Amino acid sequence: MLSFLLLLFLLPSSSNALDFCVGELTLPETPAGYPCKPPAKLTVDDFIFTGFEKAGNTSNIISAAVSPAFTAQFPGVNGLGISAARLDLAPNGVIPLHTHPAASELLVVTQGAILAGFISSANDVYYKTLKKGDLMVFPQGLLxxxxxxxxxxxxxxxxxxxxxxxxxxxxxALFAGSLPSPIIEKVTFLDDAQVKKLKAVLGGTG
Amino acid sequence: MLSFLLLLFLLPSSSNALDFCVGELTLPETPAGYPCKPPAKLTVDDFIFTGFEKAGNTSNIISAAVSPAFTAQFPGVNGLGISAARLDLAPNGVIPLHTHPAASELLVVTQGAILAGFISSANDVYYKTLKKGDLMVFPQGLLxxxxxxxxxxxxxxxxxxxxxxxxxxxxxALFAGSLPSPIIEKVTFLDDAQVKKLKAVLGGTG
Amino acid sequence: MLSFLLLLFLLPSSSNALDFCVGELTLPETPAGYPCKPPAKLTVDDFIFTGFEKAGNTSNIISAAVSPAFTAQFPGVNGLGISAARLDLAPNGVIPLHTHPAASELLVVTQGAILAGFISSANDVYYKTLKKGDLMVFPQGLLxxxxxxxxxxxxxxxxxxxxxxxxxxxxxALFAGSLPSPIIEKVTFLDDAQVKKLKAVLGGTG
Amino acid sequence: MLSFLLLLFLLPSSSNALDFCVGELTLPETPAGYPCKPPAKLTVDDFIFTGFEKAGNTSNIISAAVSPAFTAQFPGVNGLGISAARLDLAPNGVIPLHTHPAASELLVVTQGAILAGFISSANDVYYKTLKKGDLMVFPQGLLxxxxxxxxxxxxxxxxxxxxxxxxxxxxxALFAGSLPSPIIEKVTFLDDAQVKKLKAVLGGTG
Amino acid sequence: MLSFLLLLFLLPSSSNALDFCVGELTLPETPAGYPCKPPAKLTVDDFIFTGFEKAGNTSNIISAAVSPAFTAQFPGVNGLGISAARLDLAPNGVIPLHTHPAASELLVVTQGAILAGFISSANDVYYKTLKKGDLMVFPQGLLxxxxxxxxxxxxxxxxxxxxxxxxxxxxxALFAGSLPSPIIEKVTFLDDAQVKKLKAVLGGTG
Amino acid sequence: MLSFLLLLFLLPSSSNALDFCVGELTLPETPAGYPCKPPAKLTVDDFIFTGFEKAGNTSNIISAAVSPAFTAQFPGVNGLGISAARLDLAPNGVIPLHTHPAASELLVVTQGAILAGFISSANDVYYKTLKKGDLMVFPQGLLxxxxxxxxxxxxxxxxxxxxxxxxxxxxxALFAGSLPSPIIEKVTFLDDAQVKKLKAVLGGTG
Structure with a gap:
């Protein structure tokens, strides 16, 4: 009875709070993320992702794998300002030069050793070999x-x-898509032979 | 005619501006709030809430009442970064220890006197008796x-x-839900008898 | 001793958290607000404002008064996304047409009755007489x-x-400053006589 | 084959990234903007707006025109924090006193010369004649x-x-809508004759 | 020479970009974080934190340790919207019930198994035993x-x-600080004996 | 006198509002921008930038010039969420492939014709020839x-x-800085000869 009164007067509606917004991926996304699944349908498993338990398959040209737990794979992070991924680097493995347009990244080495680096807008390079337990932060949008x-x-x-x-x-972005080679060469100063060689390898057209 | 021309050339579409976004609570919420009701259907009453005109019912165990005007009760505040509530504290009344995960709070005493306080992350306590006309701010997320x-x-x-x-x-959160007593005791250091006593009073299970 | 160990290992530094940032008004402001006063110097009074205890002085041309508790008067709200003010309206009192460029406003009538309204970008007008206990929200930046x-x-x-x-x-903004009358007339369509009359009353120049 | 492996392991889902969110204007808007059109349906034309190629029609009372490229006209900017407009000012043209409740504005003169200005909350006026190539910034929400x-x-x-x-x-806002003249006069100190004259010209009622 | 011209015309000032803002902890913090160290003084080590290489000391009452890499320990994350910590849980170890007022948390188990859970505003409990490789997200501000x-x-x-x-x-927050016991009992419904017992253990006063 | 009373009671302090925050570039930047110059020292020229009046010097290897009006050149935009630049493209001119880590871009062609394009995270390419008066938007962080x-x-x-x-x-970023060639080749798949050729041209080391 006490609890009834407490709930009645202190919590007139459980929908007062938007504690979380597990993404309903079948609805159209918005600039702020996906619409929320109804709270009543959620279980603890909506907040758990089990994809990091084993190594990604590194039997590929880069001897590496990225296993993301972004909204698309883990709808529980929708709207919460955070996500994660597991990186696997076999011997000779490399995660090629890239950016994350919408986020800063924080890396923790949990096995082995990784040479990691980023380049600033001023073309300054910051790189170092990280060993197990080291963290490195990569500011938003930088290579x-x-x-x-x-x-x-x-x-x-x-x-x-x-x-x-x-x-x-x-x-x-340059060599696996359909940007015509003359444009690529114009905007990167790369040689025509180099561009065509990598397009052939990576399946690019144009 | 003048007005016609003005409107024609200066305001080609009244949908240029998202002045406000009264929440359509029947549609799925997003991380930024509810989708908007069509502006054409709005009246002044969409921007007005009348729930604070009388005291909340304090005939309960805490001798207190919270009357919220959050999005769920007052869809006019959807997307506008603000909401309000009326607090009623009968003699011996108390609003128990709580947090607002998503907002800072600003309190104004309009009748009587209230002993209010919060606790910082450093476990420092800030509390004082506020009289009519006094304000106190409670930073986001703090008890x-x-x-x-x-x-x-x-x-x-x-x-x-x-x-x-x-x-x-x-x-x-601790005693009205279904978190098993051994877990509660483990994460709070409270005694088993205390936990079970409050669960019995507040309707908790587990 | 227990507490010592707990604090040592769980809270290595009390500066981990930016729970709040009481404004140090003597330092230069930033786009996000004032720099913070050192937490060690804070007392509960930094989070309390006592300016609403009595009515503002309404012995003026508008028979009204606004008593703000913004950052400038109440540095405790610095960085917390909220502030407040007390409005006093004597008989015939009016808070003239205005905007808040940086905030939405939520009004609660605590005494008497107030005719309040706002105008949307589409020139639609929303107004009503509010009685004690009524709330009205005014979306950001609107008159x-x-x-x-x-x-x-x-x-x-x-x-x-x-x-x-x-x-x-x-x-x-129009008649108490130094914007030349011909410009005012050009951008508002007001008559020269009207502009000059109000400038004379309100102390405007130009 | 290489590219296949790269894509398979590095980009498990193209929906990982919300690079952009071209607005689907037929769906209800949210506080963060419109839901996104499906990426698969987009072409380069979704990111292009061609409305600035010719002058707006200035054959009107203000001898001026505003041609907006806001979300309503250019859904490609939805969610991206930016939009634009073309201003045309014939001889004697004027863009009357106004605010943008939700944005700061940056103006570049590309032809002719423009006298531009804004008024601060402190009623200070900042205005100057800008010539071709000059920029001026108008802070959010100010007249x-x-x-x-x-x-x-x-x-x-x-x-x-x-x-x-x-x-x-x-x-x-004052004279083209339905706010009753006595209220307008009360909140602006304008004379009754002035209010009624402008309402007659601009089609206002009330 | 080419590079000279490129830099001269394309990058007139390296201070154009605020790529990052490594915190200068000796200056006063602002609501958006610490002022930035001068970019010219930065080395790669400003973006690296080495504190996770070994286990935290779990020889304490909770048989657990939290090793934070927040701004205070790792100024490189200042302004970047992300931070991290290492959790160590010896047998019987527990990270007691807590909140992060300003962030959502994403946990990855890298060794052993952890029973983790959170409680929503509706007093619903979500908990599960996570094994190595499992992730769980804890929404902002929730216990x-x-x-x-x-x-x-x-x-x-x-x-x-x-x-x-x-x-x-x-x-x-309750038992290691100076909040008087009668207040604690009033706002939590805990028994006086329980409060005093835990205050004695945890060093609380009042 | 009237004005005196109005100002006294309605605007107790002109520092109530942070209408704008013209950057004081001699003080340390913060994550939210530079500290503000004192409002009393501002003139209209603080809000005006005159750098776009003439063409940038395109006598360089790219036959192009970027003339920025970012905070560093135009402190008036500090904290206001907007900035601009003038692009000049002589015949054969090109603005090479680039990103803006912290902003979306909106381009308006004011003279001539420009082939512009961007590449999405899914490696889809969106490009087209824009003529005078056309706009194109480039989403944040994309090439x-x-x-x-x-x-x-x-x-x-x-x-x-x-x-x-x-x-x-x-x-x-790749060829004008000090990132060692073997690393560049590893993370881009470019040939050693290509990397060394461009480093020689662009002044890169390592």
């Missing part, structure tokens, strides 16, 4: 990269200041 | 409380820096 | 006003979604 | 105006810090 | 906890959506 | 470029959703 530094399998947990940080890999 | 200070009916108007500030009452 | 509605002393508590909401009174 | 300064057709490109800046023209 | 779940040393990397998330441990 | 399209001098006014948008030119 950065990670390379296996010791020839052993290396792993990092990275987190982002947005549930949808975006990921633009410079080499794929 | 705070209000207690009737003079044995007479006391009233406060509180406003929040969010249309959906949230309200988490510590004692209800 | 609005308050008028004593019953011929008795009326009071309202207003809160804002910013610690520095700003206040631009249209008539003072 | 400002633009007047043809040289008697030749003048043009400016203005940009805004919001995709939906809003536009409230003071004279239209 | 949550972590407990060693398997009796073996367990470790988690947690990240936050703010460089200064704050940390308010409910039990310390 | 984009502008090329003279007609062989005649072309000009654009671009605006940004931040007073400090940043500017990272991909080719300069």
């Amino acid at each position: 950065h990269f990670q390379i296996n530094a010791r020839g052993i399998n290396s792993v990092a947990i990275v987190s982002f200041s947005s549930p949808s940080p975006g990921l633009q890999i410079t080499t794929l | 705070h409380f209000q207690i009737n200070a003079r044995g007479i009916n006391s009233v406060a108007i509180v406003s929040f820096s969010s249309p959906s500030p949230g309200l988490q009452i510590t004692t209800l | 609005h006003f308050q008028i004593n509605a019953r011929g008795i002393n009326s009071v309202a508590i207003v809160s804002f979604s910013s610690p520095s909401p700003g206040l631009q009174i249209t008539t003072l | 400002h105006f633009q007047i043809n300064a040289r008697g030749i057709n003048s043009v400016a490109i203005v940009s805004f810090s919001s995709p939906s800046p809003g536009l409230q023209i003071t004279t239209l | 949550h906890f972590q407990i060693n779940a398997r009796g073996i040393n367990s470790v988690a990397i947690v990240s936050f959506s703010s460089p200064s998330p704050g940390l308010q441990i409910t039990t310390l | 984009h470029f502008q090329i003279n399209a007609r062989g005649i001098n072309s000009v654009a006014i671009v605006s940004f959703s931040s007073p400090s948008p940043g500017l990272q030119i991909t080719t300069l």
